[in-house]
Amino acid sequence: MHIILMLAxxxxxxxxxxxxxxxxxxxxxxxxxxxxxxxxxxxxxxxxGFLLVVGLACGALVLLSSIFD
Incomplete structure (x- = not known):
């Protein structure tokens, strides 16, 4: 959360x-x-750690969508 607030x-x-x-x-x-x-x-x-997992999951979804698209 602190990273998101700092980025905003x-x-x-x-x-x-x-x-x-x-x-x-x-x-x-x-x-x-x-x-x-x-x-x-x-x-x-x-x-x-939570944001790392979210980022990795989003990267995997982008990779999968580019493969199957």
Missing amino acids: GMIIGLSIGTNFSWFFGVPVMAGSLLFWEMGSKAWREKQE
């Missing part, structure tokens, strides 16, 4: 920076990096 914050900050002003976008991007410290270490490792 980086995308929002980049959007603010390119469409409005980098003066406001850079602090949003810098603040979103604080999500790396969210939760305990065991919780972060559990979340990273």
